Amino acid sequence: MAEVAQEKKKPVQIDDKIHTWPHLVRNEFLVAIFVTVVLVIWSVGIDAPLEEPANPTRTPNPSKAPWYFLGLQEMLVYFDPWHAGVVLPTLIIVGLMMIPFIDINPNGNGYYTFKERKYEILTFFLGFHVLWVSMIIIGTFFRGPGWNLFWPWQHWDPHKVVALTNVDLPYLLGFRDYRWSAVFGLFCVLAYFVVGIGLFHAWVIRVKGKEFMQRWGPVRFAITAFLFITMLSLPVKMFLRLAFNVKYILVTPWINI
Amino acid sequence: MALNKWEEIKKDIVESHVWRAIFRHGYEDTPRNRVLMVTANVWLHLHPAKVRRHGVRMRFTWCMGGLTFLMFLMTVITGIYLMFYYRPVAEYAYADMKYLEFDMPFGMLMRNMHRWAAHAMVVFVWLHMFRVFLTGSYKPPREFNWIVGVLLLVLTLLLSFTGYLLPWDQLSIWAVTVGSNMARASPLLGHEGPFHELVGANPIYDARAFLFGGGEIGPHTLLRFYILHCIFIPLVASLLMAVHFWRIRRDGFSGPSL
Ligand code: HEM
Numbered sequence: 001m002a003e004v005a006q007e008k009k010k011p012v013q014i015d016d017k018i019h020t021w022p023h024l025v026r027n028e029f030l031v032a033i034f035v036t037v038v039l040v041i042w043s044v045g046i047d048a049p050l051e052e053p054a055n056p057t058r059t060p061n062p063s064k065a066p067w068y069f070l071g072l073q074e075m076l077v078y079f080d081p082w083h084a085g086v087v088l089p090t091l092i093i094v095g096l097m098m099i100p101f102i103d104i105n106p107n108g109n110g111y112y113t114f115k116e117r118k119y120e121i122l123t124f125f126l127g128f129h130v131l132w133v134s135m136i137i138i139g140t141f142f143r144g145p146g147w148n149l150f151w152p153w154q155h156w157d158p159h160k161v162v163a164l165t166n167v168d169l170p171y172l173l174g175f176r177d178y179r180w181s182a183v184f185g186l187f188c189v190l191a192y193f194v195v196g197i198g199l200f201h202a203w204v205i206r207v208k209g210k211e212f213m214q215r216w217g218p219v220r221f222a223i224t225a226f227l228f229i230t231m232l233s234l235p236v237k238m239f240l241r242l243a244f245n246v247k248y249i250l251v252t253p254w255i256n257i
Numbered sequence: 258m259a260l261n262k263w264e265e266i267k268k269d270i271v272e273s274h275v276w277r278a279i280f281r282h283g284y285e286d287t288p289r290n291r292v293l294m295v296t297a298n299v300w301l302h303l304h305p306a307k308v309r310r311h312g313v314r315m316r317f318t319w320c321m322g323g324l325t326f327l328m329f330l331m332t333v334i335t336g337i338y339l340m341f342y343y344r345p346v347a348e349y350a351y352a353d354m355k356y357l358e359f360d361m362p363f364g365m366l367m368r369n370m371h372r373w374a375a376h377a378m379v380v381f382v383w384l385h386m387f388r389v390f391l392t393g394s395y396k397p398p399r400e401f402n403w404i405v406g407v408l409l410l411v412l413t414l415l416l417s418f419t420g421y422l423l424p425w426d427q428l429s430i431w432a433v434t435v436g437s438n439m440a441r442a443s444p445l446l447g448h449e450g451p452f453h454e455l456v457g458a459n460p461i462y463d464a465r466a467f468l469f470g471g472g473e474i475g476p477h478t479l480l481r482f483y484i485l486h487c488i489f490i491p492l493v494a495s496l497l498m499a500v501h502f503w504r505i506r507r508d509g510f511s512g513p514s515l
Contacts, residue, residue: 019306020291031323036327039331051427081441086440089439097404099395099403
């Protein structure tokens with residue numbers, strides 16, 4: 001009883017530290033043994049794949065990248081290689097590195113909480129689970145010959161005919177002149193970013209308030225808005241493709257988006 | 258009586274000059290000894306002597322950082338075994354895989370463990386990143402360690418990717434071809450990328466050719482990926498892991514403020 005009373009008097013000096021040996025080392029040791037055993041059993045049971053010898057003259061259909069890159073390969077459906085394969089991955093990596101600097105919310109440092117960091121967690125969830133992981137799942141299980149969609153139980157028919165009905169957005173809207181198409185496409189892309197960032201701005205002010213915006217600063221805001229709107233461009237493009245068969249929005253002799 | 262004899266022998270050994278030169282302390286369960294256990298051991302002293310109670314719970318870390326590291330160690334150990342039998346030469350590489358499978362004691366098991374541990378490492382490193390995000394452990398003062406972590410994530414993927422080519426079978430060359438086609442499309446630096454004319458990139462002189470060691474995937478690519486896979490990337494990753502672990506100690510492990 002006396003001890004309890006004493007502890008209550010000085011709550012500031014709580015020391016919740018315990019010895020690494022044995023408490024932490026024991027856990028690590030047990031988990032390491034357990035996982036090692038699982039790995040060995042798994043490896044005894046399931047062989048690593050080895051197909052026929054490499055043959056540069058015989059391209060398999062479909063040719064799939066290793067599974068952890070299938071998210072990127074899946075993006076190739078919606079964007080050109082320079083964009084899906086180089087620009088977006090670079091932005092993903094740079095964007096991840098930016099996280100500690102654009103997130104100035106001091107709460108939720110060192111413990112699990114959803115309430116105190118709703119938007120941060122939802123954004124991460126969108127990027128990581130909804131986009132990255134689900135694209136890997138689609139690429140792994142639902143893509144067959146010709147990178148066409150197949151259900152897992154469907155036969156992979158290499159001669160499956162899929163009508164190529166995709167058209168560029170300017171063409172869809174009646175533009176026939178190349179130059180005007182390009183101008184219109186550029187306008188659309190710029191408008192997407194301007195409107196997107198504008199909406200994001202309005203939304204931040206509404207939800208977080210002016211005071212927050214001031215603390216956040218224009219640089220952090222600009223980087224976050226750019227990355228966020230770019231991330232959203234993937235589902236937007238997917239939607240345009242699946243709903244309206246839109247191939248490109250901006251068509252120029254050099255780049256297509 | 259006999260027991261006493263054993264005790265005596267044990268005492269002789271434990272108190273001998275040689276033994277005491279190697280082992281500085283015994284296993285008595287005293288607070289002092291518990292600290293020594295960690296600080297006097299070069300491997301364990303990656304840990305602090307004491308940790309906060311929540312940090313030990315699996316619920317907090319999911320063990321994912323540590324398991325990523327364990328998987329890395331597994332691939333290092335099994336990988337060294339594989340290196341004894343594998344020649345990164347187009348004529349031999351595939352045959353060596355078969356040789357490993359059918360002729361080497363535990364060859365197939367080592368290959369399987371290497372492969373599955375590598376896959377597991379990719380999964381674990383993503384889960385680790387997810388947990389670090391959820392606990393907000395990248396917030397000050399740990400911003401830099403998050404950056405080191407992202408670099409480690411990229412290196413983990415590259416390790417897996419470069420290793421994918423080495424069996425030199427249909428799966429590997431085509432997966433790597435598809436994966437590397439991105440390099441061909443880099444703006445400016447790839448011969449199919451936008452604006453490549455400005456720098457004069459062409460099929461045998463662009464970003465992908467640099468990666469492949471030639472215009473096509475071939476024997477030169479195999480050697481290149483072998484060296485990247487077995488020497489260069491593991492070395493860089495080890496250095497970054499050292500920084501990563503060091504910074505965890507320096508910045509303190511994250512946790513709710515008291
Ligand atoms: C090869 C890859 C990696 C290894 C071996 C590794 C290893 C570890 C280990 C053992 C810990 C101790 C705590 C724990 O187990 O959770 C840790 C903590 C940490 N890791 Fe990693 N990690 C890797 C990749 C990453 C990545 C990809 C990120 C983030 C993008 C990251 C960010 C962090 C941070 C910020 C901490 C401190 C966590 C805290 O204080 O709560 N690491 N890492």
